[in-house]
Every structure is written in C-alpha cells, then in structure tokens.
Amino acid sequence: MLRSNLFMQVYLPIAEVSVNAFLLLGLGGIVGILSGMFGVGGGFLMTPLLFFIGIPPVVAVATEANQIVASSFSGVLAHFRRRTVDIKMGMVLQVGGLIGAAVGVVVFNYLKSLGQVDLLVTLCYVVFLGVVGTLMFIESLNAIFKSKRAGGALPPRRQRGWVHALPFKMRFRTSGLYISVIPPILVGVAVGILAAIMGVGGGFIMVPAMIYILGMPTKVVVGTSLFQIILVTAFTTMLHATTNYTVDIVLAVLLLVGGVVGAQIGTRIGVYLKAEQLRILLALMVMVVCAKLGLDLLLMPSELYSLGAAGGH
Amino acid sequence: MTRPLLQSLSLCLSLAVGALAPLPSHAQAAGKAGEEVVLGLSQDRVAITADFDGSEILIFGAVKRETPIPEGPSLQVIVAVSGPQSPVTVRRKAKRLGIWVNTDSVLVDSAPSFYAIATSAPFSEVISDTEDLRYRVSIARAIRSVGAAMNIQGAQDFADAVVRIREDRGLYSLRENTVAVDQQTLFRTAIEMPSDLTEGHYTARILLTRDGKVVSKFETDIDVRKVGLERFLYAMSREKPFLYGLMSLAIAIAAGWGASAAFRLLRNG
Numbered sequence: 291m292l293r294s295n296l297f298m299q300v301y302l303p304i305a306e307v308s309v310n311a312f313l314l315l316g317l318g319g320i321v322g323i324l325s326g327m328f329g330v331g332g333g334f335l336m337t338p339l340l341f342f343i344g345i346p347p348v349v350a351v352a353t354e355a356n357q358i359v360a361s362s363f364s365g366v367l368a369h370f371r372r373r374t375v376d377i378k379m380g381m382v383l384q385v386g387g388l389i390g391a392a393v394g395v396v397v398f399n400y401l402k403s404l405g406q407v408d409l410l411v412t413l414c415y416v417v418f419l420g421v422v423g424t425l426m427f428i429e430s431l432n433a434i435f436k437s438k439r440a441g442g443a444l445p446p447r448r449q450r451g452w453v454h455a456l457p458f459k460m461r462f463r464t465s466g467l468y469i470s471v472i473p474p475i476l477v478g479v480a481v482g483i484l485a486a487i488m489g490v491g492g493g494f495i496m497v498p499a500m501i502y503i504l505g506m507p508t509k510v511v512v513g514t515s516l517f518q519i520i521l522v523t524a525f526t527t528m529l530h531a532t533t534n535y536t537v538d539i540v541l542a543v544l545l546l547v548g549g550v551v552g553a554q555i556g557t558r559i560g561v562y563l564k565a566e567q568l569r570i571l572l573a574l575m576v577m578v579v580c581a582k583l584g585l586d587l588l589l590m591p592s593e594l595y596s597l598g599a600a601g602g603h
Numbered sequence: 604m605t606r607p608l609l610q611s612l613s614l615c616l617s618l619a620v621g622a623l624a625p626l627p628s629h630a631q632a633a634g635k636a637g638e639e640v641v642l643g644l645s646q647d648r649v650a651i652t653a654d655f656d657g658s659e660i661l662i663f664g665a666v667k668r669e670t671p672i673p674e675g676p677s678l679q680v681i682v683a684v685s686g687p688q689s690p691v692t693v694r695r696k697a698k699r700l701g702i703w704v705n706t707d708s709v710l711v712d713s714a715p716s717f718y719a720i721a722t723s724a725p726f727s728e729v730i731s732d733t734e735d736l737r738y739r740v741s742i743a744r745a746i747r748s749v750g751a752a753m754n755i756q757g758a759q760d761f762a763d764a765v766v767r768i769r770e771d772r773g774l775y776s777l778r779e780n781t782v783a784v785d786q787q788t789l790f791r792t793a794i795e796m797p798s799d800l801t802e803g804h805y806t807a808r809i810l811l812t813r814d815g816k817v818v819s820k821f822e823t824d825i826d827v828r829k830v831g832l833e834r835f836l837y838a839m840s841r842e843k844p845f846l847y848g849l850m851s852l853a854i855a856i857a858a859g860w861g862a863s864a865a866f867r868l869l870r871n872g
Contacts, residue, residue: 299655299798301655301829301833303832303833303837304836304837304840306799306800306801307798308655308657308798308799356851356855357855359855359856359859360854360855360856360858360862361859363855363856363859363863364859364862364863365859367859367860367863368863405694405705405708406704408705409702409704409705524852527848527851527852527855530848531845531847531851532845532848535840535841535844537847537848539836539847539850539851540653542851542854546855546859547858550858550859550863551862553862554866587702587703588701589703590698590703591696591703593764593767593768594695594696595695595696595764595767595768596693596694596696596768597694597765597768598692598693598694
C-alpha cells in the first residue's frame with residue numbers, strides 16, 4: 291500500500307467496491323437504534339440506504355437478508371424466554387414463506403436478466419412503504435386523538451368473517467385461535483415474495499397482517515413474526531448465495547455489529563416514548579424513505595444510462 | 604507492502620543505462636532508429652486486500668538504442684494501462700407511464716474494466732489519428748462495439764455512456780503531459796488505480812512515438828488479484844456457494860446470539 295489507510299476503507303469482496311467501515315458500522319447502528327425503538331427489523335430502511343451509498347442493488351438485497359437473520363435471531367431469543375412465540379403458527383406461516391421466497395427469487399432473477407430489477411425493487415418499496423406509512427400515520431393520529439378524548443384507546447376487535455369460514459382448520463394454542471391454515475399460508479407467501487425481492491424481513495407487513503387478518507393476540511405477534519422471519523430470510527440468503535453469488539459476508543458482518551449494538555440502545559430510548567408517538571415517528575420515517583424513492587422514479591435522472599454485465603449476471 | 608521505490612528505480616535505471624538489461628521479450632524494434640523500451644514497474648502485481656484503498660503504480664524505463672538519437676521531432680511516450688476486457692450491457696432509461704424505466708439496451712462487445720492513459724504531450728500531438736486507430740490507444744477506441752445492434756438509434760451514445768460513467772468513477776482517465784521524458788531516453792509516470800478495482804490480468808502498454816508515428820511498442824502484464832481473506836471469500840462464494848451461504852448464516856446466528864447474550868450479561872451484571 292502506498293497510501294496509509296487511516297479512514298478504514300474496506301474492500302468488499304463480493305460487491306467489489308471499497309467503502310468506509312465506520313460508515314457501515316454507523317448505518318448499522320442508526321438503523322439498529324430505530325429498529326430497537328420501533329420493534330421493526332429495519333431492513334426496509336437499510337436496503338435503500340445501501341443503494342444510496344453505492345452498493346449494487348443485487349448485493350444489497352441479498353446481504354440484507356443475511357443481516358436480518360442476525361438481528362431477528364437476537365430478538366427472538368428474548369421472546370422465547372418470555373414464551374411469546376407461537377411456534378405452530380410460525381411453522382404454518384413458514385410453509386407459505388418458503389414458497390413465496392422461492393417465487394420471489396425466480397421473479398428477481400428473471401427481471402435481473404431483463405435489466406428491470408432495480409425498477410421492481412424500487413416500485414415495491416414505493417408501494418409498500420407508501421401504503422404502510424400512510425395507514426400507520428392515520429391510525430396513530432386517531433389513537434392520539436382518542437386517548438386525549440377518552441383517556442385510553444380501545445383494544446382492536448377480533449375479526450370474525452371470511453377467515454373463519456375457510457376449511458382446513460387448525461388449533462393454535464399459544465395464540466388461542468382455531469382457524470383455517472389457508473390465510474396464514476397466503477400471508478406467508480406474500481411476505482416471502484417481499485423478503486426475496488426487497489431484501490427485507492417483512493415484519494412491517496407481517497405484524498399488521500397477523501393482528502388484523504389472522505386476529506392473533508398482540509403479545510405473541512412480534513415474537514412469532516421474528517421466528518418466521520429468521521427462517522424465511524435464512525432461506526432467501528441461501529437462494530441468493532447459490533443462484534446469484536451476491537451475499538457479501540464482510541458487508542453483512544459490519545452492518546450487523548453496528549445493528550445489534552444500536553438495537554439495544556434503541557430499545558432503551560423506546561421506553562421513554564409513548565406507543566402512539568413512536569408509531570407516528572416511524573410512519574413519518576417510512577413516508578420520507580418512500581417519497582425519496584418515488585421522486586427518483588418520477589424525476590429525470592441525471593444519468594440516463596446504466597451499465598450491467600452482459601448475459602444477465 | 605511499501606516497496607523501496609527509489610531503490611528499485613535507480614537499480615533499474617542503472618541497468619538500463621548500462622545497456623546490460625536483458626532484452627525484453629515483447630519489445631518490437633519498429634522504427635528505423637531501432638529504439639526499444641526497457642521497462643520497470645514499481646509493482647507487477649496489485650494485491651486487493653481487505654483494506655485496499657486504491658493503488659499507484661510507478662511506471663518508468665529507458666529507451667535503448669544502438670545509434671545516436673535521431674534528428675527531427677523529439678520522442679514522445681504514451682503509457683496505457685488496461686484492465687480485463689469484457690462485454691457490457693448498456694441500458695437507457697426513458698419515461699414510460701410517468702416513471703423512468705430502462706427501455707433500450709445495447710451490448711458493447713468489449714470494454715476494459717479499467718483504462719488509464721498517460722502521455723508526455725497533448726494526446727493529439729503524441730499520436731496521429733491513423734496510428735490511434737491502428738493501435739487502439741484512445742479511450743473511445745479501446746471500446747469495441749462493432750456488433751452492437753444498429754437498429755437502435757444512436758448506438759454511439761451507448762458507447763459514449765460507458766466512457767462517461769467509467770470516467771466519473773475514476774476507472775477511465777486520460778492524463779496528458781504526465782509522462783516525464785528526460786533527454787529523450789528516460790521516462791516515468793504514475794498510474795493511479797481507484798479502490799473500486801476488479802481483478803484480472805491488466806496490461807501496461809508503452810508506445811514510443813515520433814511525429815505522431817509509433818516507433819516502438821512494449822507490453823507487460825500487471826496481475827490484479829484479491830488476496831488473503833478477500834480471495835478466500837470470493838472463491839468460496841463462487842466455487843462452494845452452498846457452503847458459503849451456510850457459513851454466512853452461521854456467522855449471522857452466532858453474532859445475533861452473541862449480542863443477545865452479551866447484553867443480558869451487561870444488564871444482569
């Protein structure tokens with residue numbers, strides 16, 4: 291080396307770019323703090339951030355799946371100790387999740403060969419972040435107004451409708467449910483597809499789906515979601531690693547070191563804020579990321595051309 | 604890794620000036636003057652380590668000749684370092700349904716991953732256009748897109764885009780007046796290599812010109828390789844992807860478990 295390396299540049303072996311290690315640790319830390327505060331995986335923030343700092347999208351998506359395995363595993367252990375994981379429900383969601391992840395990777399690879407994968411990933415982000423952000427914002431605003439008027443929000447009512455009319459019923463003791471396995475499998479498929487395409491755990495879709503569609507009690511939702519996310523993202527990591535060779539372990543380690551430390555700090559900050567305040571902050575953050583990505587699609591890019599390796603990989 | 608550059612420089616030069624240096628195998632005695640390049644490199648391999656942050660290769664040498672320095676226009680030197688050639692798909696965005704999406708694409712047959720030119724005078728003075736065409740020296744000529752689909756309008760725009768994008772990333776560069784030539788005999792220059800380097804066999808070409816004509820040409824290899832951990836991880840991800848995936852997961856799970864255990868200890872202790 292002719293130059294000294296004071297600023298800790300790290301050459302990522304798979305991404306083939308050189309980035310600052312402290313930048314990655316910092317990003318991991320900040321997203322970790324947010325995920326600790328809000329109880330989300332943070333993948334939906336980390337993956338776009340990796341795009342912004344110049345990591346190729348295919349590497350960012352695959353590596354983020356690997357990082358989520360680490361942060362979810364760290365989280366699920368605490369839930370296992372508190373017995374707030376519905377393993378049976380997790381396994382059923384899992385069946386759907388694996389199908390979804392396989393479909394997602396096939397779609398991802400097909401669009402990569404067409405040169406449209408960046409568009410697909412960005413569109414998915416804009417649509418899902420937009421919808422989830424807006425719903426969460428409205429819901430938490432309502433909750434704040436209600437708590438001001440009535441002094442306390444009412445617990446959400448269990449849905450009793452089409453979900454309970456379907457066949458193949460199964461008893462889920464931990465959740466106290468006796469429902470058909472079809473809705474959980476469909477939810478699993480949807481989240482699996484998203485996990486593979488967007489490089490996210492899908493917690494931000496899974497948690498509302500469990501509460502509002504499956505009617506699971508809130509106390510088991512986060513643990514079960516984390517449990518299911520570990521397996522789906524582990525499977526996604528393996529698929530990306532064996533078909534695209536795009537999992538960058540050095541990138542993953544730097545992000546997860548920052549992430550696990552940040553998550554612990556975030557959990558402590560979260561204690562000082564009210565649930566509705568937290569949710570409204572999260573909703574705003576989600577909408578900001580969504581707006582940034584959406585503008586990139588709508589505004590004329592400064593460089594119209596992009597380079598890709600020939601032959602679709 | 605820091606080599607005693609000055610030492611090896613002076614050593615090589617004393618060899619060259621003493622005309623005792625072994626005849627380089629690639630050297631072509633092209634011109635009538637019989638001028639040949641005797642070359643030294645500060646390093647003939649670039650190791651991409653985990654903390655790789657770009658590199659600078661010092662290229663220096665001497666012109667060996669049996670006869671006196673010819674009369675007329677003075678000797679000029681071009682140094683061109685090129686990375687491995689590979690085909691590139693260039694895509695262009697256009698507005699469809701209100702959003703910007705990739706629409707057209709052109710396959711550029713072959714473009715170097717890295718291309719740096721250093722010259723001893725302004726490029727147009729150093730080499731004539733016909734010689735440039737013959738030896739493919741300039742950045743635009745180093746890219747081959749003969750077979751590109753001509754049905755798309757402005758195929759040249761796509762080739763230009765390759766140059767523009769890679770120039771922005773510091774991968775392609777033309778630095779005029781950066782080769783120092785001394786007494787029409789000794790020359791030296793430094794080629795900067797950015798941190799975003801891909802591995803492969805790089806070639807360094809040295810062209811000696813007089814009056815825009817190439818009088819001598821010399822080529823040597825520079826090996827750019829990932830080494831150590833970088834090499835191990837990269838090779839493993841390609842050759843044993845399943846094992847690599849499992850290892851990534853194992854590390855992730857160990858880190859997750861470790862962090863959870865460590866913070867539990869901190870809280871309890």
